[in-house]
Amino acid sequence: MRALVVEDDPLVGDAVRRALTAGGYAADHVTSAEAAKSALHTENFDLLIVDVGLPKEDGMQFVRSLRARGKVVPVLMLTARDGLTDRVTALDLGADDYLTKPFQVPELLARCRALIRRANAVANPLITFGGLQFDLARKEASANGQKLELTHREWSILECLVLNAGHIVSKEKLLSSIANWDDDISPNAIEVYVSRLRTKLGQAVLIRAVRGMGYRIDEVTPHAPEK
Amino acid sequence: MRPKNERSRSIRRRLFGLLLLPSVLVLAAGTLSDYLTAVTPFRQAYDQSLIDGALALAANVRMNADNKPALTLPPEAVAILRADSSDSIYYRVSDSTGALIAGDANLPEAPRSGVNPSRADAHYLDEPIRVVSYRTYTNAGMLTISVAETTHKRDGVRTAILSSSLVVDLLELGIVLAVIGFGTRLALAPLREVQEQIAQRSARDLAPLPLDQVPVEIRSIVGTLNRLFNTVSASATAQRRFLESAAHQLRTPLTGIQAQLELMVEDEAEAPKQQRLTLMLDAARRLAHTTQQLLTLARSDEAANLRWELEDVSLAIIVENTVADRVAAADRAGIDLGAEICPATVKGVGWLLNEAVGNLANNAIAHSPAGAQVTVRCGVEREVPFVEVTDAGVGIPPEERERVFERFVRGSNARGVGSGLGLSIVREVAQLHGATVEVEAGPNGKGTSVTLRFPVLSELLQPAYASTASASSAGARKT
Numbered sequence: 001m002r003a004l005v006v007e008d009d010p011l012v013g014d015a016v017r018r019a020l021t022a023g024g025y026a027a028d029h030v031t032s033a034e035a036a037k038s039a040l041h042t043e044n045f046d047l048l049i050v051d052v053g054l055p056k057e058d059g060m061q062f063v064r065s066l067r068a069r070g071k072v073v074p075v076l077m078l079t080a081r082d083g084l085t086d087r088v089t090a091l092d093l094g095a096d097d098y099l100t101k102p103f104q105v106p107e108l109l110a111r112c113r114a115l116i117r118r119a120n121a122v123a124n125p126l127i128t129f130g131g132l133q134f135d136l137a138r139k140e141a142s143a144n145g146q147k148l149e150l151t152h153r154e155w156s157i158l159e160c161l162v163l164n165a166g167h168i169v170s171k172e173k174l175l176s177s178i179a180n181w182d183d184d185i186s187p188n189a190i191e192v193y194v195s196r197l198r199t200k201l202g203q204a205v206l207i208r209a210v211r212g213m214g215y216r217i218d219e220v221t222p223h224a225p226e227k
Numbered sequence: 228m229r230p231k232n233e234r235s236r237s238i239r240r241r242l243f244g245l246l247l248l249p250s251v252l253v254l255a256a257g258t259l260s261d262y263l264t265a266v267t268p269f270r271q272a273y274d275q276s277l278i279d280g281a282l283a284l285a286a287n288v289r290m291n292a293d294n295k296p297a298l299t300l301p302p303e304a305v306a307i308l309r310a311d312s313s314d315s316i317y318y319r320v321s322d323s324t325g326a327l328i329a330g331d332a333n334l335p336e337a338p339r340s341g342v343n344p345s346r347a348d349a350h351y352l353d354e355p356i357r358v359v360s361y362r363t364y365t366n367a368g369m370l371t372i373s374v375a376e377t378t379h380k381r382d383g384v385r386t387a388i389l390s391s392s393l394v395v396d397l398l399e400l401g402i403v404l405a406v407i408g409f410g411t412r413l414a415l416a417p418l419r420e421v422q423e424q425i426a427q428r429s430a431r432d433l434a435p436l437p438l439d440q441v442p443v444e445i446r447s448i449v450g451t452l453n454r455l456f457n458t459v460s461a462s463a464t465a466q467r468r469f470l471e472s473a474a475h476q477l478r479t480p481l482t483g484i485q486a487q488l489e490l491m492v493e494d495e496a497e498a499p500k501q502q503r504l505t506l507m508l509d510a511a512r513r514l515a516h517t518t519q520q521l522l523t524l525a526r527s528d529e530a531a532n533l534r535w536e537l538e539d540v541s542l543a544i545i546v547e548n549t550v551a552d553r554v555a556a557a558d559r560a561g562i563d564l565g566a567e568i569c570p571a572t573v574k575g576v577g578w579l580l581n582e583a584v585g586n587l588a589n590n591a592i593a594h595s596p597a598g599a600q601v602t603v604r605c606g607v608e609r610e611v612p613f614v615e616v617t618d619a620g621v622g623i624p625p626e627e628r629e630r631v632f633e634r635f636v637r638g639s640n641a642r643g644v645g646s647g648l649g650l651s652i653v654r655e656v657a658q659l660h661g662a663t664v665e666v667e668a669g670p671n672g673k674g675t676s677v678t679l680r681f682p683v684l685s686e687l688l689q690p691a692y693a694s695t696a697s698a699s700s701a702g703a704r705k706t
Contacts, residue, residue, distance in 0.1 A: 011483025018490050053475055080478035081471065101482040102515040105489040107555075168551050210554055211565020211602070213547060 001116060002044065005029040006036040006059070007051040007078065012101070016049055016078075016108065023109045033057035040066075045073055047116055052079040052090070060093055067094035074115040078103070114166040121163060129162050130219030131204030143204035150200065153178040157193050161207065161217040170214040238418070242411045247404065254400050261392040269384050273376075274359060278344050280308055280374040281361040284318060288328070288363075288370055296322060296367040298329035313383070314376045317351060323368040336360045336373045351375060417442045421449060433460040467526075474522045481518060485511045520648040523582045524634070527655045537660075540580055542571040542605035542614050549584045549603055553592060561597030564588075569606030571613070573681040575660045580614075583656035586649035587616035587677050594620035594640070595674065612681040619674035628666040653677070 003025045007013035013029045020027035025047070030036050033054050039045075048066075052059040063075055077095040090098045096118075097111050117127055125137035131144045139155055141148045150158065160177040161169055171187045178185070178193075194215060198207055206218045284298065291297040298320055300308075309316045319330035337347035337360040344361035351358075358375035417440075424436060435453035438446060488508040491497045497504060550566045557564035573580075584603065591601040595618045605614040621640040623631055631638045632654040635647040657664045662681045669676045 009479045009483055011487060012479060015483055015486030015490060019486065022490065022493070053479075080475040080482070101478045102485050102519075103482065105486055105493075108486075168547075168554070208554070208558070210550060211563065211600075212567045212604075213550055213565070216554060 001025045001046045003027045003047040003049060003112070004036060004039055004045045005049045006031075006033065006054065006062070007049070008032065008054050009051070012051070012078075015105075019105045019108055020049075020112065023112065025112070033059070033062040036062065040071070046119070047112055048073055048075045049112070050075055050077050050095070052077055052081065060090065063090070063095050064093045072119075074119040076108075076111055076115055110166055117165065118163065127162060129165060129205060129217070132162070132201070134159075134162055143201050148200055150197075154193055154197050154200070157190070158197055158201075158217075161215060165217050165219075168210050168214045168216045174215065239411045239415055242414075243407060246407045246411075250403050250407070251400065254396050254403070257399075258392050258396040261396070262389055265388045265392070266385055269388075270381065273381055274346055274357070277346075277357065277359040277374045277376060278361070280316070280318070281344055281359050281372045283308070284320060284372045284374065285361055285363050285370070288320060288365065288372070290365075290367060294367070296320075296328055296365060296370060300329075308374075311376065311380075313379045315354075317356070317375045319371075319373045321371050321373075323370070325371075328370070330373075334358070334373055334375055336371055348378075349375070354378075357381065418445060421445060425452075433457075433463070470522065470526055474526075477518050477522070478515070481511065481515045485515055517648070520586075520652060523579070523652050524648060524655060527579050527582075527652065527659055537574040538577065539572050540575045540577045542573060542580075542612060543568045545577070545580050545584050546603050546605045546614060548581055549588050552585070553588055557592055557601065560592055560595075562592050562595050563598070563600045564592065565600065565602050567602060567604035567606075569604075571605050571607045572684065573612045573660060573662075574684065575681075576656075579656045579659065583653045583679070584614055584616065586652055590649055591616050591618035591620065591675070594618060596620065599674075610683045612684070613678055615676060615678040617669050617674065617676040619669055622668055622673065622675050623666060631666075632664070653679070 001024070003020045005013055005016045005020070005027060007016060007029065008031045010031070013031065017027045017029040028039060028045075030039055033056065036048070036050070050059045050063060054062065057065075059077060059079075063077070066073075066075070074096045075094065076097045076099060077090045078099050078101060079090070080101045096115050099108060099111060117129070121127065121136060125135055127134040127136065133142045133145075135141070136159070141150060141155070141158060156178045157174050160174055171190045174190050174193075175185060175187055194207055194209070201207070208216050208218055210216060284300070287298055287300045287304075288296050289299045308318065317331045317334045319332070319334040319336070320328040321336075322328055331351075334351055335347075335349040335358060337345040337349070337358045339345055339362070344359045346357070346359050349356055349358050354377050356375040356377055358373055360371055360373040362369055362371050364370075421436065421441060428434075433456045435456055436449050438449060438453070441449045485508065488504055488511055492501065492504045492508055546566050546568050550564055553564055588601065588603055595601055599619040601616070601618045603614070603616050605612070607613070623638050623640065627638050630636050632650045634651040636651075637647040641647075654664055657679050660679075660681055662679045665678045665680070667676045667678070668674065
């Protein structure tokens, strides 16, 4: 996996490059939109990490011109500015995700993984998520090498969660992924399916319920104690 | 009841006062001239009847046998002369030496003047009289015939004339005063309109006042006001740019330091320095946190002072963001973080609300024991949109519940490291949105529940503000 970091601040750029390298990426670091363009001319990247506040051509313009030229590479934007407006603008311009400085390294890596997973879902139907292997084309999944026997609805829910990994998926969204228009399933039924899924998945991945909001699937990686 | 000095500064009162004195004087002069014009002919007429009497007497003075002048008037004629319904008539005939020939002995004479008969006002028998003296030359020398009458009739007429003209003129004065009062009120109406326009606008409204409907007399004042608005608005824009660039300049290096330290802490090659690196990382995070809080405070101050565009903000989205961003942190602390979301919309600045609710959630997570529930909820209760964060933590003692909202003040139960700015941000953001902040004990009297209650939407959408807001949105900020 190749990643290109476009960040004019040397300390931040270096940190992001190192973090990506430590996360298993081959990462390059350039400090301007211009340099990024020439790098993109000669090589292919699986992921771009672009700072909004670049000198001359800023990150927003860069991403817009990138999309205008038909490049579909996933883009994560970094910004030192606050404001929900920026987030919306960035996403409208064609960025895939948005991270506010200061961010923490694990958060950055999680976002990068999620972006690549989503981008590759079409081209490469084989997804590895924590201890879970997921074949979108054949609708098969195995946990820690053991093939899972999933019902159609359980599969749909797991697929929905995995494709939105790192994000909370509401019960309504899960419901619409399994229900046809004429089906009458109560949101509470989701709880039943999720509970069955948890039993089948065992320790491979964690499906976390966020009270009042929905479910989120997480890789089971022991968290580094932060404080 | 207005204070006295405010009364004296009223333009209306000044105008009224200034116009009142001259118009009273003009009316008084009018009354006087009316009176004089009316009184003179009466006086002439009464005087003429006295003169007629004097001439009639003069015609009846004859030389008697001693060749002395004597009045040869029969007593009946004298009675006729003296007859009057309301006044007493007196007469006196004297010779050139002043010796009495006939009539009332002590009646004063009118002194000689350019005209004959001469007239004068005098007193006789303790009464004011009008006297006419006619001097005529006979064979017996000069005779002076004086006829006088008391002034009852004259006084009566004068009083009648005076009172009727006074009544008319007082009426006139009343009408003039009413017209002046009404006129000044009418003339000053544009001033009041401008005043109302300024009074109605929100404190953050710095749009210039329209000049075209303002009367010339106060156009310069309004112009000066507009220039002031512009200056304030420009300096505010400059401050906003400064804060934006300060945010950028501070956050970028902090991000670099923090990220580098995070990587070094994880790096096995740096193992011997692990402890120091961890301390530095901790410090960098605190610094980043405090910087963020200070920037938020500065910008919410600014948002409060300026006309920041208020948009429709969905509290549901704010709560979703707040919870989604903190699920990992809550996991690490073993906290069951959840949401209860009902649709609710307020007018506000989204990212500031995000910061405020985020601060409440951070506090709740930091101060709750492992296994406890922290719930962020929003909704509408009796038309009032609210957002609330409830925890089952250490709680804030009732006597501290006001003080914890001050800057850099931390509760006595506060745990971990904190800047003491979080709750003051909450309060400032709440004030900016016209919301109230209420701190109570959580469910079952344990922990803390902080509730922000927002103004009812329809109340907030005052027409005055809404109209100016749309006018200014062209110059809205871009972040």
